[in-house]
Amino acid sequence: MNATREIFWNINGHGIIYFLFILATIAFGYGIFRRYYLWRRGRSANRNDQKWVRIKLAVGLVLGHERILRKRQEGIMHLLIFWGVVTLFAGTIMVALQADLGLKVMEGRFYLCLKPTLDMAGLATLVGLLIAISRRYLKRAEGLDNQSTDGIVLALLAGIIVSGFIVEGLRIASTHDQWGTWSPIGVTLAGALGSVDRENLVAAHKILWWTHAALALGFIGYIPHSKLIHIITAPLNTYFRSLDAKGAIPALDLEDDAVKSFGINSLEDFTWKDLFDADACVRCGRCEIHCPAHLAAKPLSPKKLIQDLRTHMADEGHVVGTIVEEEAVWACTTCGACMEQCPVLVEHIPKIVEMRRGQVLMKSNFPSELNLIFRNAESNGNPYGLGQAKRSEWANGLEVEIVSEGPAPEYLYWVGCAGSFDDRNRRVSAAMAGILKLAGIHFAILGNRETCCGDFARRLGNEYLFQSMVRENLEILNGYGITKLVTQCPHCFNTLRNEYPQYGGNLEVIHHTELIAQLLKSGNLKIKSKLGGTVTYQDPCYIGRHNDIYEAPRDIIEALGVELAEMRGSHNESFCCGAGGGRMWMEEHTGERINVKRTEDALCTNSQTIAAACPYCLTMLEDGIKFKDMNNKVRTVDLAELVIEAVRGKGDFR
Amino acid sequence: MNETGLNIAVLVAPVHDCRNPVLIDPVRKQVDPSSLHWILNPPDTIALEQALRLRDRIPRSGVRVVSVAPPSTERVLRECLAVGADELARLWDERIEEADTHSIAALLAAVIRSGPVDLVLAGWRSADMEHAQTGSIVAELLGFPQITCARSVEPGRDPAHIRVEKRIPGCLLAMSCALPALVTVEKGPPLRYPRYSDRRNAWRTPIRGLDLRAIGLTEAPQSRLRVERMTPPKPRRRSAIGDGANMPVAARLQRIMAGGAQAKKETNVHRCPDRSSTLKVIEHILKERLVVLPEKSGNGR
Incomplete structure (x- = not known):
C-alpha cells in the first residue's frame, strides 16, 4: 500500500485558507512596499556588481551562519530556528503542491522521509526557541533589550510549532494512521492521547488545525511589520555588502560643482543601502557589547544609532542633533568592532563618518578643540602643530637616507606624524631605522616632504583636508617613483593602502610587523639573545580588524622567545585604545576613559611588558599605565623596540 | 550709519x-x-x-x-x-x-x-x-x-x-x-x-x-625706519629634565626638587634649582592644591 495521508482530513471549508492567505499576502506586500518606498528615498549606490562574488559570500553567511556562529550559544540558537523554519516551510510547500497543484509528492518513500525530517525540524526550532526565551527572559543576556515585538515573535513561532505537533498527534491518534510511526514526535503524542475518546480528539484537531493555520499566516503577515523583516532584508543585506577594502571609508567627490550638499545632513542624504541596513538590524546588540564608546559610557551605541534611523526613516529634516545625538557622532573611534561583529553586515562607520562630513563640511560644527588641530594640519601638514621642518629631526645622527633623485630605494620608510613628532614614538622610529639597517634593506625617508597621510582628517569628516593631503603626498611619491612603503603606523598603513587608490595611488604598503616577521623568518634579521618574560599584545584596530593582520605580530613575539599572555578581547575582538577615528585629538568629557579600561585589561594579564604595534596605542596605553601608577612595574613598548633589543643583544629584559 | x-x-x-x-x-x-x-x-x-x-x-x-x-x-x-x-x-x-x-x-x-x-x-x-x-x-x-x-x-x-x-x-x-x-x-x-x-x-x-x-598715490610713503641687521639668537640650551618621562608625577617632582635630573648625554644641561626655587615650587603646589596633604591626626604640625 502506498504511504500517504489525506491532506484536509477532518477539515471542512478549507477554501477559507485561501482567503486568509490573500489577507496575509496583502499585509506582507503592503509592509514590504512601505519600507521599500522609504529605502528608495536614499541616494543611489551601486551594490549589484560582481554578482557571483556577492552570491558566494552571501551563501556562506546566510546558509552557513559564518558570522552568527561566532557567538556559540546564540549562533546555535539561530541555526536551529533558521534551518528548522526553512525545512518546515519547505514541508508546507510540499503539502501545497499536492493539495493545490495535484502533484503527488506526499507519497511513497519520499513521504516517509519527509515525516521524520519535519518532526526533527520542528524539534530543532523548539529547542532554538527555548534557548532564545531563556537568553532573553531568564538570563537577560547583555546587548538585548526586550520589546513587546520580541515576545510576539517568539510566541508566534512557539505557537506554530507546538500546535503543529499536537495537530499531528491528534490526527494520528484519531485515524490510527499506519504510517504514524514515521513521525516520532507525532506518534509519541498520539500515544499519550490514546485514552481520550475519539469524538473529543476530532473536535480538538479541528480547532488546533485552524489555530495552526491562522498563526502561520499571521506570521507571514507580521514579517514586514516587525524585526522578522530580517528574514527578507538580512540575506539581501549580505548580498549588497561593500566589496571595497574593509578599512576604506567611501570616497567623496568634492570637485563636482553640481553637488551642493556634502555628507549626511538630512535623511535623504543617506544612500538606499544605509536605510536598508536599518531594516536588516535585528537588535541583537553584538555591536553594542563590543563598542568601546558604549562600554565607556559615552552617548554612542551603534545599535541605537541604527535603530533610531529605522524609527525615524519616514521623518524629514536634520539627522544630527535630532535623530542622532551630536556627541554620539563624535564619540566613535572607528575601531570597527561593530562592523566586525554585525551578523547582517550593517555598515556603521561609513554612516558616522558621513554624518561628521556633513557637520564639518556644511556646518563647520565640531568639538572646538578640533579647530586648532585642523588648522595645524593645514598649515604644517601634521596635527601636532609642530613645524614641518622638525619632521626629520628624529633621524639626526642616525644616518638615515632621505629620498633623492637617485635610484629609488627598495622601501620608502613612511614614518608618519607620530613617529616624527611625538617624543616617545620617535624612539620607535629610531628602532625601526635600526632594524631596517641591520637587515640590510636599502630604505629612505621622505624627510620634511612627508605630510600627514590624512587618516585623522578623513575620519573626522574633514574630507577637504584629507584630499589636499592625499594630493600632496601622491605628487611627491609619484615624483620619486616610489611604489613600496613600510610604516609603523597602522593608520598610515590603512590609509595609504586602502584609501589612496581612490585618488589614483598605486602603492604597495606593508606594516612593520609584517616586514619584521618576514625578515625574522627568512633569517635576514637574526636574534642575538632571546628576551624572556611575558608580554601582552594590543591588536591595533587598523591592522587587525581593518586589515586582518593578526599573526605577524604574534610570530615576532614567538621568535623573540617571549611568552605571550593574551588580553581579554584579542584578535578581532580587540578593544580599541580610544585614539582612532580622530579621537586622539579630542577631549574625553563623558564617561570613563577608554584607554584606562584597556590598560586594566592589559594589567590583568600580569605581564611585565605591554607591546603595541601602533603609535596611538602606545601613547594611550602608556598614559593609562601612568594613570594607574604602574609605570615603575610595567613598561609599554612598540614591537620594533623589543626586536631591536633582541637583535642587538643588549641582554635580558624583564 | x-x-x-x-x-x-x-x-x-x-x-x-x-x-x-x-x-x-x-x-x-x-x-x-x-x-x-x-x-x-x-x-x-x-x-x-x-x-x-x-x-x-x-x-x-x-x-x-x-x-x-x-x-x-x-x-x-x-x-x-x-x-x-x-x-x-x-x-x-x-x-x-x-x-x-x-x-x-x-x-x-x-x-x-x-x-x-x-x-x-x-x-x-x-x-x-x-x-x-x-x-x-x-x-x-x-x-x-x-x-x-x-x-x-x-x-x-x-x-x-x-x-x-x-x-x-x-x-x-x-x-x-x-x-x-x-x-x-x-x-x-x-x-x-x-x-x-x-x-x-x-x-x-x-x-x-x-x-x-x-x-590716489603716485609714490610709496617714505620709510624712515630701516632694519640694519637681523641676528638669530644663540640656540638656547635645553633645560628640560630629560629622562624620567616614565616616572610617576610625584617621583619626578621629587627628583626635580632634589636638584634636577641627569639628562641624556646629548642634552647636557640640567639646571639645579636652588633652595628658594624649590620652596616656590612647593608653595605653588600647595596653593594650587595639586597635591593634597593627608590630614594630620592630633594637633601636631
Whole structure:
C-alpha cells in the first residue's frame, strides 16, 4: 500500500485558507512596499556588481551562519530556528503542491522521509526557541533589550510549532494512521492521547488545525511589520555588502560643482543601502557589547544609532542633533568592532563618518578643540602643530637616507606624524631605522616632504583636508617613483593602502610587523639573545580588524622567545585604545576613559611588558599605565623596540 | 550709519609661520621662496573673529578685510573670505617692498578711507616684526579714538557706540567708545573654521588687487625706519629634565626638587634649582592644591 495521508482530513471549508492567505499576502506586500518606498528615498549606490562574488559570500553567511556562529550559544540558537523554519516551510510547500497543484509528492518513500525530517525540524526550532526565551527572559543576556515585538515573535513561532505537533498527534491518534510511526514526535503524542475518546480528539484537531493555520499566516503577515523583516532584508543585506577594502571609508567627490550638499545632513542624504541596513538590524546588540564608546559610557551605541534611523526613516529634516545625538557622532573611534561583529553586515562607520562630513563640511560644527588641530594640519601638514621642518629631526645622527633623485630605494620608510613628532614614538622610529639597517634593506625617508597621510582628517569628516593631503603626498611619491612603503603606523598603513587608490595611488604598503616577521623568518634579521618574560599584545584596530593582520605580530613575539599572555578581547575582538577615528585629538568629557579600561585589561594579564604595534596605542596605553601608577612595574613598548633589543643583544629584559 | 549696520574693516597681515625656518638659497643668495610658509597673523585672526561675531549680531553689517601684502599671499588671504568676510582689499606695489610700519599704516589708512567705515579692528601686534604699532598709527591717521589689547568687542548701549573689554592687572576693564573707532585685539575666541561650501565660493570670489594709483598715490610713503641687521639668537640650551618621562608625577617632582635630573648625554644641561626655587615650587603646589596633604591626626604640625 502506498504511504500517504489525506491532506484536509477532518477539515471542512478549507477554501477559507485561501482567503486568509490573500489577507496575509496583502499585509506582507503592503509592509514590504512601505519600507521599500522609504529605502528608495536614499541616494543611489551601486551594490549589484560582481554578482557571483556577492552570491558566494552571501551563501556562506546566510546558509552557513559564518558570522552568527561566532557567538556559540546564540549562533546555535539561530541555526536551529533558521534551518528548522526553512525545512518546515519547505514541508508546507510540499503539502501545497499536492493539495493545490495535484502533484503527488506526499507519497511513497519520499513521504516517509519527509515525516521524520519535519518532526526533527520542528524539534530543532523548539529547542532554538527555548534557548532564545531563556537568553532573553531568564538570563537577560547583555546587548538585548526586550520589546513587546520580541515576545510576539517568539510566541508566534512557539505557537506554530507546538500546535503543529499536537495537530499531528491528534490526527494520528484519531485515524490510527499506519504510517504514524514515521513521525516520532507525532506518534509519541498520539500515544499519550490514546485514552481520550475519539469524538473529543476530532473536535480538538479541528480547532488546533485552524489555530495552526491562522498563526502561520499571521506570521507571514507580521514579517514586514516587525524585526522578522530580517528574514527578507538580512540575506539581501549580505548580498549588497561593500566589496571595497574593509578599512576604506567611501570616497567623496568634492570637485563636482553640481553637488551642493556634502555628507549626511538630512535623511535623504543617506544612500538606499544605509536605510536598508536599518531594516536588516535585528537588535541583537553584538555591536553594542563590543563598542568601546558604549562600554565607556559615552552617548554612542551603534545599535541605537541604527535603530533610531529605522524609527525615524519616514521623518524629514536634520539627522544630527535630532535623530542622532551630536556627541554620539563624535564619540566613535572607528575601531570597527561593530562592523566586525554585525551578523547582517550593517555598515556603521561609513554612516558616522558621513554624518561628521556633513557637520564639518556644511556646518563647520565640531568639538572646538578640533579647530586648532585642523588648522595645524593645514598649515604644517601634521596635527601636532609642530613645524614641518622638525619632521626629520628624529633621524639626526642616525644616518638615515632621505629620498633623492637617485635610484629609488627598495622601501620608502613612511614614518608618519607620530613617529616624527611625538617624543616617545620617535624612539620607535629610531628602532625601526635600526632594524631596517641591520637587515640590510636599502630604505629612505621622505624627510620634511612627508605630510600627514590624512587618516585623522578623513575620519573626522574633514574630507577637504584629507584630499589636499592625499594630493600632496601622491605628487611627491609619484615624483620619486616610489611604489613600496613600510610604516609603523597602522593608520598610515590603512590609509595609504586602502584609501589612496581612490585618488589614483598605486602603492604597495606593508606594516612593520609584517616586514619584521618576514625578515625574522627568512633569517635576514637574526636574534642575538632571546628576551624572556611575558608580554601582552594590543591588536591595533587598523591592522587587525581593518586589515586582518593578526599573526605577524604574534610570530615576532614567538621568535623573540617571549611568552605571550593574551588580553581579554584579542584578535578581532580587540578593544580599541580610544585614539582612532580622530579621537586622539579630542577631549574625553563623558564617561570613563577608554584607554584606562584597556590598560586594566592589559594589567590583568600580569605581564611585565605591554607591546603595541601602533603609535596611538602606545601613547594611550602608556598614559593609562601612568594613570594607574604602574609605570615603575610595567613598561609599554612598540614591537620594533623589543626586536631591536633582541637583535642587538643588549641582554635580558624583564 | 545706523540704518546700514556697522561697516567693519579688519587689518590682516600674512606673516611667515615661525614654526618653520626660512631657508636661504645658497646659489642665488636669496630667501628660498618654497620655505616661506604664509599664515594669517594669529592676533589678526582673532580680530577677524570678533568682527564676524559683531556682524552676525548687528543686522546689515559688513566685514571688509584690508591688507598690504604681495600677490603670493593671496591663497592664505582667501581664508578670510572663506570664513565669511564680505570683501577683501589687498594693496601691493613693488615700490613698497621696503616699507616700514608707518608707511604700511599710511597705506592701510588710505585703503580704509576709500570706503565707508565705522569700526576698524586689528590684531594687537604682528607675529613677525612685533612692533605693535600698526593699529595705533592707523587710528591716528584716520583720527579715530583707539583702544588697544582688547579681549572682546561687543555692540554698545546704542548703535553709535561699541563696548570693549580688556584685562589689566587684577581686573577686567569695560569701556564704551564712540564710533568710528579703532580697536586692537589681544585675545579672544579662535577664528572659526570655514565650511567647505564657503571655502569653495571663496576660491572663486575675485580679490580686488589695489595698487598705489588706485588709492590716489603716485609714490610709496617714505620709510624712515630701516632694519640694519637681523641676528638669530644663540640656540638656547635645553633645560628640560630629560629622562624620567616614565616616572610617576610625584617621583619626578621629587627628583626635580632634589636638584634636577641627569639628562641624556646629548642634552647636557640640567639646571639645579636652588633652595628658594624649590620652596616656590612647593608653595605653588600647595596653593594650587595639586597635591593634597593627608590630614594630620592630633594637633601636631
